[in-house]
Amino acid sequence: MAATKQRAAAFVPVRLSSSRLPEKHLKLIGTRLLISWVIHRLKAAHELDEIVICTTSEKQNEKLKEITDLEHVSLFVYDGNPDDVVGRLTAASVKHNADICVLASGDCPLLSSETIDLMVRMLKENPEADNVLFSDIDGRLPIHEGIIVSRRTLWELADKFSDTPALREHQFPVFLRNVYPDKFSHIKNIYVRDDDIFYSISHRISIDTPDDLKFINRLYTMLQTAGEEFNLRNAIAAIFKNPDIVNINKHVYRKTLEDVTVRVVFFVAGDNNHLQLSIEVADVLVNRYGIGVRVLTFDESSKKIIEESGLRADVSAADRLVDFHKEFPFNAVVIDTDSNTHKLIDSIKKSVNAKVIILSEHGGAENSAKEIFQVLGN
Template structure:
């Protein structure tokens, strides 16, 4: 078929009296219950939420017909459905396993009758609109089932979080994702079965291969880095130019030190959740708190752990812990050992923790420890 990319995308073939066209939908994956940084997708970056910046960038891609926010039916994700209404985009609440992103994408694509799906992670506020457009064009022009950004001389491109698929191609991914880790990741199955789909690769400009640094948000350190970049480059009503980001990092390489130590979670790495029960205030001293905060940050940034704290205290101590990005449960100052142990167990169960770390100023009884086991 001859003609421009628009003619190919809008190509009409007749089937009886029904007209059919190829619909391109951006499917943005987002949940509030992120392990390492809960609620990150709605956290503020220069007066706009991270998801808001992603939507702004997708709106710059002329070939996208519809933007769909794909979340879950979990209660904590209802706020994302409200966000979609405010942004005047479509939304989809997947009712199956919240961790099954493969099925969530497939069902969203099927519900909104997408022919081509731009799969977007909701934690990448610097996705690059020009390359998204290139990926869509390449998929159509090569009649492929998947398009992705190629490496250049062994170097990975700095931007990420986006791949393009046909719906039929993604249905193949769904059918072949039989392992749990494959269903929880958008690329795991394709790494295991590289010949599953007809794939085309797109090379981006050389400038985007010059710096190897993470520009997606998984931890408080990543968020701090992103806020600093936006603080220097963002202008309301416009999107941050990714080439300007590269130039900024070349001129100020110290910015990358903010989150260069954060480890990227591997496909088969498991997330864990840990609860710290710790004592500390101005009277008894801050050593326990400071020590546990350092350990919690290490677990979060290097070992893919979600962390919450249970403390006795109030005011400045609570705020200090929350400022580090951790959830805090405050116990009454006067509570029996038995009731305290029960509160810890109940909180840990609700949080989904599989480890409890104690750092207390007073010795506890064997019965207390037994109740926590």
């Protein structure tokens, strides 16, 4: 009697509301969007029966429908809590009837299709196993980011026992961190030793901030100039040949499960010097401290300059802060010193519960960002 075919599907969590790099999945890397690179990698995997982009019912995510139609992949829209990643992925796996579930990061354009195939095959060939993990080499794990390969039954179990917001808002920490050992004691992990090249370097290859995007685009340009394909193997080789390239984003803060989301609004009403300083300080907060930033300004020309830097900008006035806070629940407002300071501070304090910080013109962007970060921590 023939063995029952095990259906494998890739599930890609995507929301367009990133506070550090707005709509990052729609940013270009060379000639393709980030999300299109992710789909391209998954289409190259031979062991997958379906690719499912998993988003939420928030209005800004409606843009994904056109992309999934063009790419001929599935779109799953979750109507539950937008922050419930575990619920969203588990519901998608049930809806699409997957036996083997591949969680593939929507932030990583350098996913390895060969590695995904290897991990899926291991589960298919080991029916007693529930989850595939990477073996280490002398304590070092491979460079891959955002790949989890498990049976759907494990995802369903994780959904059942992920009982705090922190456990639900991230990608299955309840079993990856073994939070409740007694609930998962019967789960069997198997380990894969990947190709040595993937263990040869440790550097972030996902895109969370403007500096990450600069790094990946620089890699892409280098490989194109050399006439080489943009893929993970060639990217690793390029980094070895050009080690200084990692300085572009080696300082970027990598968020952890324990991090609390912090958001800051910059209110810029001054001249170009004030605008440029605000952009530089905001850039440090995003990349070095992992803080979400939006910038409010008074005119379209300033908005264009801000958005060209990779930040999200809106043309607005102080009297709209209450509505804006509902959309982007910020912890602090940073005001440039050229604004009508006292009047603006009074207006903010009357309308929202947030700290008000005056941006200093002295000390440079690094010091100003550090001071803001310290105020936010108090």
